[in-house]
Amino acid sequence: MLLLAVDTATPAVTVALHDGESVLAETSQVDARRHGELLLPAVDAVLSEAGRALDAVTGIVVGVGPGPYTGLRVGLATAAAFSSALGGVPVHGLCTLDGIAYAAGAAGVEGPFVVATDARRKEVYWARYEDPRTRVGDPAVDRPAEIADQVAGLPAVGAGALLYPEVFAGATGPEHQSAAALAALAAERLRAGGEEAFLPPVPLYLRRPDAQVPKNYKVVTPK
Structure with missing residues (x-):
């Protein structure tokens, strides 16, 4: 292998x-x-x-x-x-969050805990873990304030958690994948x-791309 x-x-x-x-x-x-x-x-x-x-x-x-x-x-x-x-x-x-959770386990985090990465737009990609190998439910994307009750009291790892310490108390590394x-x-x-x-090798976006076509985009066609 x-x-x-x-x-x-x-x-x-x-x-x-x-x-x-x-x-x-x-x-x-x-x-x-x-x-x-x-x-x-x-x-x-x-x-x-x-x-x-x-x-x-x-x-x-x-x-x-x-x-x-x-x-x-x-x-x-x-x-x-x-x-x-x-x-x-x-x-x-x-x-990707599973990889960060696994790395957290190698760093001594046991669980349950939360992994959160920066999703931009003042949001995080996140998931809960029972232990470094076991995710609870599917990954999600939310504003931190909207999930405060769900993550309260849980240790957290990842760049998203470090960005919002008021929600993810005691956040630590690993920061990235x-x-x-x-x-x-x-x-x-x-x-x-x-x-x-394993998962199919297709992107898990959870939301629309950041780049958007302008609303007033003018189409120019040959005469």
């Missing part, structure tokens, strides 16, 4: 290589505006550090969000392209059962 994990659903452009037992190499760079520019060099750097070639990869792990439209689709499109180039190796989709944690979670699920533990 050799898994290449990528996630661009948060401001972190994060990549890791995992052999099924441990992380061989990883890199993360936080830059919300350069996902497309940074991802492929990051993949090259991880493969080089591990001393592996791309054609040795047996599976792609990709964070499917939730996340902003533009950044999220960079990782998913890249995962699909790699799968095609490698003759159709499987693409394993995982909820880690492809190393995502890959480790995927390897664990593959050892335990197989494909039913």
